[in-house]
Amino acid sequence: MSDNTNKPKKEELFSVKNRKLLSNPMGKDNPITVQVLGICSVLAITVQLKTSLVMAISVMAVMAASNVIISLLRNTIPPRIRIIVQLIVVASLVILVDQVLKAFVYDVSRQLSVFVGLIITNCIIMGRLEAFALSNKPWPSFLDGIGNAAGYGAVLLTVGFFRELLGSGTLFGYQVIPNFLYNIGYVNNGFMILPPMALIVVGVIIWIQRYKNPELVDVS
């Protein structure tokens, strides 16, 4: 956009525009609660906080790296085969992430099972590549990738927090709900372990967000 102007002004690394790239996906442009993308992984891997965190970091790594790579290649990719090129880039990165997870956090990698591989099909990543990286410079693309992955991760962690706390009484595997509550009759909520409850929790997050941000409510 601005690189075609006659006197290209050097933009600051963290200009207002660039900072927006980071902050918008956390709020009114959140990939999950506003664009409603990537719901599948939210349902599948948020039973525990630990898996949610690992997933969020993995997606952030893949997203930032693929955004930068595609942005660097953007002028050389023939438009007709761009989707395939994007897929190859994302798939290679996912394989890297998968290997790293297997090497360092094997148990979590086992729990995530197929969903690490399925990061390839995460619509948020493809969406950002198509919508942003293909037409922007590497640095803003990098920020955009980090921002969107952070927005995705924030929702993931919120859902994971409530599901693990109410479903298993633990956080990161440590028991949080005191024993005396169990003794007086408290029971973990088995519904929280089931995927439908993740959908309901996401729904409640969307509800609260739109209640605070009336501009997001689409009138139909």
Add this chain to the structure above:
Amino acid sequence: MKALIQFVENKIQPNFEKGGKFHKFHRSFEAFQTFLYVKGDVTRQGSHIRDAVDMKRTMFHVVIALTPVLLFGMWNAGLQHYRALGMDVSFWNEFWFGFLRVLPIVVVSYVVGLAVEFIFAEIRNHEVNEGFLVSGMLIPLIVPVTTPLWMVALATIFAVIIGKEVFGGTGMNILNPALLARAFLFFAYPAFMSGEIWINTTLREGQALVDGFSGATPLAMLAANEVQNLPSVLEMFLGTIPGSIGETSTLAILIGALILIATGVGSLRIILSVVVGGLFMGLLLNLFSVNEFMAIPPYYHLIMGGFAFGAVFMATDPVTASQTPRGKYIYGFLIGVLTVLIRVLNPAYPEGMMLAILLMNVFAPLIDHYVVEANMKRRLKRMKPSTVKVQA
């Protein structure tokens, strides 16, 4: 009486009107005021015809219809308790025991549910919806008598918020809130909703359970292939069997059904088609008769478990059922079919009524849509030949 009305209107009401001390809470005040008396408000412009039976009265008819079921449920809770202990006590002792166990559940359900309703009414600035009068009575009737009270409270909150308020309150909900409360309990706390939990067996000193005591419901017996242990048809019809508080007595439910049909609140079409659907599927399974559960007479399905209760009080919920007459037949029939299907063929869920009704609640708008479409097509077809004739 008149003095009381005068007192409320002249002394208390001004506090809640504009400029009054408690204007913020005028929605809550109106809800209580209209509980017994219709306010004297009249529409000033245009002509409006208003039936004296507004939503509050409609809901009240259902509560009245539920009373026999509730009273029977109380007695049955006591009866089952003393039977498990092998004690022979008087009718009133049995009733009193059940009364003390059931009443807290009813109170918790109403207090919690209405509190949520009032909070939402104040936040959203709309009138308090009366829908919970019925839901609050239904929830206690479809849980086991041993359910912990905090679970009832949690399920009620879930049902009112997720089942009703997110969709916009009474009349907008897709799923029956009371059934949603039960579904929540069923999936969240399975240990408290299935198994040997139907009878309150709290023991005092010097008491012991009868030898060979089994707290299983008829459906659980059938699922375990124990046909020989099944109670007699008369027992199952009268309801002196283990089960959720309100679901056991087909007789009490029939009295409720008569009240509902007489007052025009419940739909006879739905009740009948649910029964026909259940009988049809029962007969169909009889043809195969692979195991003993499939071979039981179809009418057993009507008097076991929650079939009768669901058919009369749950499926007929005017909000979540189909609206068109033909749609009601399809909706009810499919509920009956699915219930028996889930009961007999799915070992994980001994009772299919809840899941069948919730599923058909979701499909009800679709059924209505196609019924209306079919009607339009039929009428268009009727029109065509005549237009052709005119042209010729």
